[in-house]
Structures are given as structure tokens and as C-alpha cells.
Amino acid sequence: MKNLSAQRAGRRALMGLACGLTAALALTACGANSDPQGESEDAASASAGGSVVVGSADFPESQIIAEIYAGALNAAGVEATTQLNIGSREIYYTALEDGSIDIMPEYGGNLLLFADPAATAESAEDIAAALPDALTAKSPDVKLDVLEPSKAEDKDALVVTAATAEKYDLTSIADLAEVCGEITIGAPSTFQERAYGLPGLKAKYNCVPGGFEAINDGGGDITLKALLDDTVQAADIYTTTPSIADNDLVVLEDPENNFIAQQVLPLINTDTVGDEAQTVLNEVSAQLTTEDLLALNREVSGDEKRNPADAAADWLAEKGLAG
Numbered sequence: 001m002k003n004l005s006a007q008r009a010g011r012r013a014l015m016g017l018a019c020g021l022t023a024a025l026a027l028t029a030c031g032a033n034s035d036p037q038g039e040s041e042d043a044a045s046a047s048a049g050g051s052v053v054v055g056s057a058d059f060p061e062s063q064i065i066a067e068i069y070a071g072a073l074n075a076a077g078v079e080a081t082t083q084l085n086i087g088s089r090e091i092y093y094t095a096l097e098d099g100s101i102d103i104m105p106e107y108g109g110n111l112l113l114f115a116d117p118a119a120t121a122e123s124a125e126d127i128a129a130a131l132p133d134a135l136t137a138k139s140p141d142v143k144l145d146v147l148e149p150s151k152a153e154d155k156d157a158l159v160v161t162a163a164t165a166e167k168y169d170l171t172s173i174a175d176l177a178e179v180c181g182e183i184t185i186g187a188p189s190t191f192q193e194r195a196y197g198l199p200g201l202k203a204k205y206n207c208v209p210g211g212f213e214a215i216n217d218g219g220g221d222i223t224l225k226a227l228l229d230d231t232v233q234a235a236d237i238y239t240t241t242p243s244i245a246d247n248d249l250v251v252l253e254d255p256e257n258n259f260i261a262q263q264v265l266p267l268i269n270t271d272t273v274g275d276e277a278q279t280v281l282n283e284v285s286a287q288l289t290t291e292d293l294l295a296l297n298r299e300v301s302g303d304e305k306r307n308p309a310d311a312a313a314d315w316l317a318e319k320g321l322a323g
Helices: 005-019 023-034 038-047 060-075 089-097 108-115 126-136 162-168 173-177 198-205 222-229 274-288 290-301 310-320
Strands: 052-055 080-083 103-107 144-146 156-159 184-187 211-214 234-236 265-268
Touching: 005 274, 023 060, 023 089, 052 060, 052 089, 060 080, 060 103, 060 274, 060 290, 060 310, 089 108, 103 108, 108 126, 126 144, 156 173, 173 290, 184 222, 222 234, 265 274, 290 310
Parallel strands: 052 080, 052 103, 184 211, 184 234
Antiparallel strands: 103 265, 144 265, 156 234
């Protein structure tokens, strides 16, 4: 696999040859890069633990984890900044490929299906094992990889109100399939195409909803309101969302594993995220739990409405990762 550093080195070698042919070419070519070693020094600095950019998707939990990653890195002496609310996976993955960001908090199962829609792994262990090859196949010219998965898991889930569950006698998605044509599902617009979204519901449960409402708030307050006022009868809401317990919502069981394991883990560009930074991120993953995500989400999305950076800072201090 060709990597970006090798390509850059090749370009510098050709430039040096041009400089040696004629003085005129030397003035032109060498002038275009007055410090021919600057680029390699920058890359070496990043690889050794230099400045990195941590991105996040456009929902609170991703922002919190991004702030945790950046805070832990800064505390360990690796300069890190954040670029939050980038958007959906399709958008932030491109940002990783083009070098706009270096690190993203990710969810193993959905990342695998994004990289390889035909993947069959379902367990956390099998997903982690399959990801490196899937990422290489999807992005052969960029060194993307995942680090150690955490114990923390946050899965997509189909959620209904207690009243809807009682009305249709629902405990699982298999039950929902029996009345699927009568209901409207609310979810992000990407749910219409992603493997675990409408295509997965049709393939695994023969569930084709009578309607679909695109709600792009990551299962947040707008989705909750639509569910509670019966605009939609089922919604895609993440399992670590406090509103599930707060509103006595029912998470439908998924016997066919449409929503596969979703351990939180860092997705990185190994050309720019060095060994020191990787060690720090693995230390974070070793301590992050599902219970932590529930508590952090409640702080940020609940009545407190805390800033994600403040909630992250307190978590780092509690875990001894604040320096």
C-alpha cells in the first residue's frame, strides 16, 4: 500500500533532480519549496506526538468523547485541538482521508459496515479484528486504523413509547415487523441507506415501514418529541440516551442482530498520530464504560446542559488522566 509520506518523498526527489539540470529550473523548482525538508519534519513531528486535531460527529456523545480524547492528549503533553460537529460519518471520514482531522471517536460495528457493507462480523471481538483490513481496502492511500476498543457501547436501537408497545404488543423488532406497514419510523436521513437502517430491517425482519420521517438530531430532543406526540411510532435512538429511561420508552429487542456490537474506539490516521498519542488514547479506552457514557450524556443533554468540554474534564480528573 502506498502511503502519503512515500508519495511526498518521491515528489521531493524529482524536484531535486530538476534543480540539478539547469539554473533556471533550479530557481523555479527550488523556489517553490524553499525548505525541502520542512514537510518531512512536520510529518516526523506529528508522528512523534506533535499537534493533532480530534473531530466529532454532530451529536453530544461524540462531542464529549472528542473532548475526552483531546483533554487526555493535552494532559500528556501531546498538543490537541478539537473540530466538533463535523457531520455524519460520510463527511468526517472524508475529513480523515484528506488530513483535515487526525482522530475520531467511532463505533466499531457501524464503522465496519461503512467500510465494508458486506461484512458479516457481529461480535465486538470479530468487528475489531475485521476493521483494519476493511479500512485499508476502503482507503488504500491513507493509513487509517483503529485503536483498542473500550468497554463502552452505544448502539442504535428502535425505540417505542410504552403506549405503542402495549397497543401492538411489542417487545422486539420481530413483533414490530407484524405491524410495520402501519407505523412511521423517525431516524436520521442516513438511516434510509445504511446497512443497519431500512435495508437491514427489510432484509432481516421483512419490516418495511408505512412512513419514514427524517430527523437529523442524532436521536435527540426533536426525535423524542416526535415519538412522544405520535408523529412517529418508532425511532432510532442511541441506547445511552437518558431520555429512554426518563420517559419510560421501550427498547425493542433485536434477535436477528440488525444492530451489531458498537464498542467506542478511536479511528486515527497513523501517519499523524504517533505512538505517544496512541498510548494515551488506549489508556482512555481502558477506562471508558457504558455507565460513563450514560452519566456524561445526562450531564450534557439532561437538565444541567453542561458544556461537553467541562464534563470531559471532570471525567478525566476522576479517572486520573488529567495530568
